[in-house]
Amino acid sequence: MSTDWKRYLDNLALGTNKTYPLINPHTREAITDIPECTNNQMEDAISKSNEAFQKMKKLTSEERSTILDNAARLIAAQKEAFARTIVLESGKPIRFAKGEVDRTVETLKFASTEARKLEGESIRLDAAPGGAGRDAYTIFQPIGVVGAITPFNFPLNLVAHKVGPALAVGNTIIVKPAEKTPLSSIMLAQVMDQAGLPKDAIQVITGDGPRLGKILIDHPDVAKITFTGSPDVGKFIKSQAGLKKVTLELGNNSALYIDNSVKDKLKDVAQKVVVGGFSYNGQVCISTQRVYVHEDISEEFLQHLKVATETLVYGDPNKDTTDLSGMIDEKSQQRVLDWIEEALNEGARLITGGEVIGNGVKPTILTNVPSDSKVSCQEVFGPVVVVNTVSNAEAALAKMNDSQYGLNAGVFTYTLPQAFKFAHQLEVGQVLINDLPTLRFDHMPYGGLKSSGYGYEGIKYAIREMVNMKFISINYQF
Incomplete structure (x- = not known):
């Protein structure tokens, strides 16, 4: 049939x-x-x-x-x-x-x-x-x-x-x-x-x-x-x-914390963040948008993330080799570009991307982003990942919860008490330990808090x- x-x-x-x-x-x-x-x-x-x-x-x-x-x-x-x-x-x-x-x-x-x-x-x-x-x-x-x-x-x-x-x-x-x-x-x-x-x-x-x-x-x-x-x-x-x-x-602006206890896995985590942040141009409800990295490992993580991001291929979505294609419409494309420019004017630093590519936007990594910038506090729904440095897990937890949204959040840590603390204190519907917040299996419970x-x-x-x-x-x- x-x-x-x-x-x-x-x-x-x-x-x-x-x-x-x-x-x-x-x-x-x-x-x-x-x-x-x-x-x-x-x-x-x-x-x-x-x-x-x-x-x-x-x-x-x-x-x-x-x-x-x-x-x-x-x-x-x-x-x-x-x-x-x-x-x-x-x-x-x-x-x-x-x-x-x-x-x-x-x-x-x-x-x-x-x-x-x-x-x-x-x-x-x-x-x-x-x-x-x-x-x-x-x-x-x-x-x-x-x-x-x-x-x-x-x-x-x-x-x-x-x-x-x-x-x-x-x-x-x-x-x-x-x-x-x-x-x-x-x-x-x-x-x-x-x-x-x-x-x-x-x-x-x-x-x-x-x-x-x-x-x-x-x-x-x-x-x-x-x-x-x-x-x-x-x-x-x-x-x-x-x-x-x-x-x-x-809506959502999924947050992820990367602890220094996983310093030997940073390249693997970076590859995962590329998938979680840029798949389907970030047009995903639980796209990995806000990443908080312990200060001891932040520069190394950013380097791995930049290298992995710049290998992504923009092109015909009918080809198996394509990673990225045009965004859903011109209005969405322009909004994402405007938000990136606004964040840069507010003091953010561009690591890669931030430009038009065809009918899409190059995968963009920003750091030092103010918490009230739209790319951080609102839902980008585009290929943008914000990476900010934190001094410890407690600071990360506070920043992750400082959001009007509460759908998914992820934590990479090998410290068990820390994992349980995040699991219980994150103000979201689903907490993913040693996984991205972009994870969803179709039979698991899935619902959000706040907005x-x-x-x-x-x-x-x-x-x-x-x-x-x-x-x-x-x-x-x-």
């Missing part, structure tokens, strides 16, 4: 006479025209999704699990087509795009497994006075229609992280993908149909995010909003969602945010 996003777009186009051009980020050439779906189309999708829910909630756990497993196998069989589509619409280099497809397969496999495992618990009511003679337990039930609003940077796997859990427990889902990357989510929806999912249990509606997203937020038949994007939009969604369930995965989010993803944990718990008691002595 094959996917055909053109056919899906043609069907959407029947409901609207407006389109917008989809642009290849690397070449800045038009790919195709995307339907600007109307409000009526979104409302109709919600109605269809609500009807499909009546079928979804009747499926057994085994049936839902099998559908998700079928979808995983179909995507694996079409890995090349999915990867090329990711490259086309997002500009992600092909080897990273293939990695995203592999992760999507794993994400759906995890969802398939968890579909069979969602269990309640028995409760001893006789632990309370008057509670004797009763058997009691809890069950979990699907909530209904889920509205998913997704970003451009992982146009397949971040969609799967919302679709998989929703379908695993018997919900239906409407995906409003990023305007810049709708094709991958359409292909995912088509595979779900091929895998045996009831009609309209997943739908993709393209077009303006704020307008169409507002309909999902306001509509009484939408039970939950799951959103990945900027903190400002996330806060707006939470303020408008009323009693709907909400999961928000928002980084609300609620949790990671298949098992996302599922718990997409069900209602019901308590049942049976008085067998009546």
Whole structure:
């Protein structure tokens, strides 16, 4: 079987006479025209999704699990087509795009497994006075229609992280993908149909995010909003969602501390930071952005990092040898360049990069960066790594926590008490010891503190945010 996003777009186009051009980020050439779906189309999708829910909630756990497993196998069989589509619409280099497809397969496999495992618990009511003679337990039930609003940077796997859990427990889902990357989510929806999912249990509606997203937020038949994007939009969604369930995965400026106890591993750590800071041009929610290095090893680390960074290859994202390509759009490219210039004017020192290369930005390392420079205190979402020196681990911990964000953080240390101190005192949702903050496995819990989010993803944990718990008691002595 094959996917055909053109056919899906043609069907959407029947409901609207407006389109917008989809642009290849690397070449800045038009790919195709995307339907600007109307409000009526979104409302109709919600109605269809609500009807499909009546079928979804009747499926057994085994049936839902099998559908998700079928979808995983179909995507694996079409890995090349999915990867090329990711490259086309997002500009992600092909080897990273293939990695995203592999992760999507794993994400759906995890969802398939968890579909069979969602269990309640028995409760001893006789632990309370008057509670004797009763058997009691809890069950979990699907909530209904889920509205998913997704970003451009992982146009397949971040969609799967919302679709998989929703379908695993018997919900239906409407995906409003990023305007810049709708094709991958359409292909995912088509595979779900091929895998045996009831009609309209997943739908993709393209077009303006704020307008169409507002309909999902306001509509009484939408039970939950799951959103990945900027903190400002996330806060707006939470303020408008009323009693709907909400999961928000928002911004971050991931911090890393490198202790002098790992001085013999600096070259290896530098290679890891290059991957964590510059993969997909740093357009990653948990990109390694702020690096704090013990003063005893800072110059040596910077030299290793500079050498490794300058070996990265900018070029055609369809080539296996390419590390970097064009950023998602010209506006993002210019913003990153402006922030770099601002940091330099504020006293930062440029180690390498800081220039335009094609439709991208050369991988940039800055040091001596003031903590209130945008490249440090905000989310760059570009190929920029800030490396500052600290006198000790306590200073690093304070600087790492001095942020409005709190998603992931990493620490490289061979000192066990120090590792535990960071693990307990870092104000983030995930702490990675002797790993980069850019690490994510698709079944681990994933959620942020502060302005980084609300609620949790990671298949098992996302599922718990997409069900209602019901308590049942049976008085067998009546």
